[in-house]
Every structure is written in structure tokens, then in C-alpha cells.
Amino acid sequence: MTWIHRFALLLAASTLLLVTAGGLVTSTDSGLAVPDWPNTYGYFMFSFPLSKMVGGIFYEHGHRLIASTVGLMMIGLAIWISRTDDRRWVRRLAWTALAAVVLQGTLGGITVLYFLPAPISVAHAGLAQIFFCLTVSLALFTSASWREGAGVIGDPILARLAILTPALVYVQILIGATMRHTDAGLAIPDFPWAFGRLIPPEWSGPIAIHFAHRVGAVVVTLAIAATAGHILAHHRRSTLTRFAWLLLGVVTVQFTLGALTVLSERHVGINTAHVATGATLLAVSVLLGLVVHRRRFADAPQPVRVDSSAAIPATPGAVR
Template structure:
């Protein structure tokens, strides 16, 4: 189905856009174009220096809006029996438009912390929505039958995804408040387990570290649980990927501090966080859709028993 493929492309596109947005900020290119939606009064500026990154970010964002519009059109034609999909697509268009407007406000008002952080929060919200649609509409061949453990898996994955979302938004606040180097040591912060919370940058930075440890514990516990209770193989695979991503995320956070916010580790830190969110949302959606097939699976077993 074309709509399912378009949803998958949109998820990948969004991840690339989030990475590119992080590069824009890390290279201090956010205000390379002083106006919006044009750049120095034109849609085709000279692509040099910071203008290259900022305007490329805008162009890729515009491409995502067109891609999602195409996905919405496909969904309307191909999913008439599931109207919630088209409604979710419309919600996605609204999210993208509002998120784009916040991007414009970020430039016009010269990077206010709250506006810039909301800009990222909306992008992550769209990523989660696109992932739900991509997962719910994907054709899974030779699906394993419902195991009866779907509710627990969905709750764990949803809780972990919520924590990752909150941690990512807090990380955006750290970045936009220029608090990334408020603590230059690790694992201690200013030489202490709990530093003196004497100003906003130190407080926000320490909160980001503390919540990061909680997220890591929850995601790793989720992965261990998937194996301990004998979850279906595909759930175990995704849980393993989530565990690997959270370990990589912690390592990139440490690297960001020790490299004094170098472009590559900081940008990968954002990308891995977004990827972890998408993986957890995917697992939660898989568990939900598998549970929805339970009556169908039970009826199929009953028919086979009758035939025997």
C-alpha cells in the first residue's frame, strides 16, 4: 500500500530533519538567515556558510510537508475502512504547520528559549504520530499470534517513550539556555553528586542528567523484561535495539561534554534520542495492534479445532 510506504518515508525524513536541525544549532547557523520564510529576501540565497545549513533545514522541512501531504492523499484513497488514519494524517498536517510557524518565530524573535524548545517538542510529537501510523499500517508477514502479554508491553513501551520525550524536551531547554557546559565533569557535576543549584543553567543541566539516568534504567529494564517473559521475537529485537540506543545516547551525552559541544556528538545525541523515541512508540503500537488481532486469532484456532 502506498500510504504505508509514505508513512515510513516520513518517519525517516523526520529523523533526518531533526538531525539537520541539531547541526544548524550546533554550528550556530540558526540566525544565518535573518528573515523568514525567505532568506535575505529570497528563496534561493547563496548557499554558503551558515546559510547553507539553515536554508537546507528549511527546504527539507518543506519537503516533509509535501511528503506528508502525499501520504495523507494516499491514506484517504486507501483506508476508507479505517477513518482514524485519515484523521491522524490531518492532525499531522496541523502539527507540521504549527511547528513550522514556531520555526519562523524562533528566527523572528532571535531564539527565545521557550519558543525554540517548543519547536523541537512539536517535531518530536509529529515523529511519534508518524511512527504510530507507519507501524499500524505496516504489513507484517507471518505474524506471531497474540501472546496475552501485549498490555504489559504496551504500558512499558508507552511509559518509556513518555520519559524519552520529556528528557528530549529538557535536553532542548539545556541547549537553548546554553547550559550544555554548566557541568564540565562526569559523572559528577561540579565535583559533586548533587551540585549547588545556584542558577538556572546548573539546575537544568543537572535535571537533564538525573532524568537521563532514570530513562536509561527504565529502557534497560524494559528490554530485560521482554526476554524474561518470553515476548515475541520481533518485540525482543526492537527492545534490544532500544537498549543499544539508550546506551549510545548516554555515551554521546558524555562525549558532548568532554568535546565541549562538538557538532558531531551533539547532533548525534539528538538523532539517537529521536530514534529511541520512534523505536519505543513502534513497540507500543505493535503491542496494541497485536492485541487487537487476538479475537481473530482465537476464532482461527477454534475453526481449526472444529475441522480436526
């Protein structure tokens, strides 16, 4: 395992921690516990006394500290990749990820300064997931297994499912973020029924958003079941079957957490775990999509090109 891959993995893990911390901020309603930005109660962010990280400040300022750390790590990774990786598209992806995290920080500041307007907060939540997927992808692309290649997967059905599934998961996450930032998380207070019925007997904006998230949960679960079922029925490659079982496991946990979030009336721990598990589900589905479409990448394992690539030393002078 190369050091750059280790660092990319650390960045991806740190980003998941950041997403989780963001979930804690909203779950504890601490988004405005620090009213200024980029300073914290007038202090430069990194000089804010730890003794003052009390109440909601602990969550909000903690989120900012983790975010800043992740941003610095992303700068480091982008520079590292740009100087050592011979694949131009990977270098571009690293800089794209850096631009995404810069934009993400800006959105975070705007949403604080404007008292958490729902569209900005939802965009902040949505971009967080994209950035997380970018870091996970970079970790994959810097791995030895990716460079070696997993071989060609000639399955057009799986190819479509592997694109459809992460797209559906992401749309579901956006609906969930909208529900979270419009305070519609308990608009339908019972589960599995909706006001005692299959379909809500009355409608409002929050009820519609909440119900859409429930419908989305069913759709995503079915999509993952179809993807995983297809893999298990038609493929024996351990890489794919592991993805199938992982997807099934994560979606089961996520569905359960969603139900418990309602039944517990948004218990902070459960509510936050629901956010983190949703991000994990998206990342796993994106990874599966990348692996399934591996042959479409420029560094796909074709004998001649693999040999050629292996012959090029990974030095700045050799960057293409």
C-alpha cells in the same frame, strides 16, 4: 510491501533527517543565519541560489528546504491515506500529522522572527519529536505486519512499561531541548561528576537544567533496562526481543553521546548525533508501545473482523 507503506517509511526517514538537520542548526548556532522568514534573504525559499548557501546559511536554509519537502510529502501521504485507507482512525491520524507539521513550520518561523525565544524554540523541538513519532506510527499502521497483526500480548506489566518508557524519553528530550536552547549544555563542565562531586556544590538555573537532564538520562536508562529486561525474561516472541535489544543498543549509544557531548565541549557532530539518537530512541519506544497495545486498536487481529476487513477492497468507495 505496499507503495503507501514505502512512502510512509520514506517520510519517516526524511523526518529523522529533518530532526538531524535541526540539531545541526542549533549545534552550529546558525538559527538566525537567515534573518527573514518565510523568505531567505528576500528570495522565495526554493529560488535561493545554492551558491549563497554558505556558513550558517547552509544549515538554516538547508533545514528549511528539508522541512518544506517533508511538509509536501506529508500532504501527499495524508491525501493518499485518506483516499485509500479504510480505517477512519488512520485517516484522522494522517491529518493530525499534517496539522502538526504545519504548526511546526509556523513555530520555526516565529522562533526566527523573534530571535529564538527559548519557550518557542523548545516547543519547536518538542513538536518535532511528536511529528516524527506520528510519521513513524503511520509507517507502522500502513505496514502489512500491522494489518496482519502480531497477536495478543497479555502482559499487564509490559503494557505499563511500554507506556511509561516513551513518556519518560519524551520528558527527557524536552529537558534536553530546554538545556540546548538556554545554552546550558556546558553548565556542568565535567563528566561523570558535577564540579568534581556527585551533586553540584552550587546551583543556578542552567546548572539545575543541566543536572536534571543527567538525572533524566539515568531514569530513562533504568526504565529501558527494566522494559528490555522484562521482555527478555518473559517473552520469546522475536518481535518483542528485537525491540528489547534495539532499545538497549540505542540507549547505550545515546548515553555515550551525551557524555561525549560534554567531554568534547559540544562537538558539532557529536552534539547533533545526540539529538538524532534521542529521536530514534523515542520512536523505537513508541513503536514498542503500539505493538504491545496492538489488541486495543479497531483493526486488531480478531478472526471475524480480520476476515471482514480483508474482504473490503482498498478503494475510495470502500472507505469507512
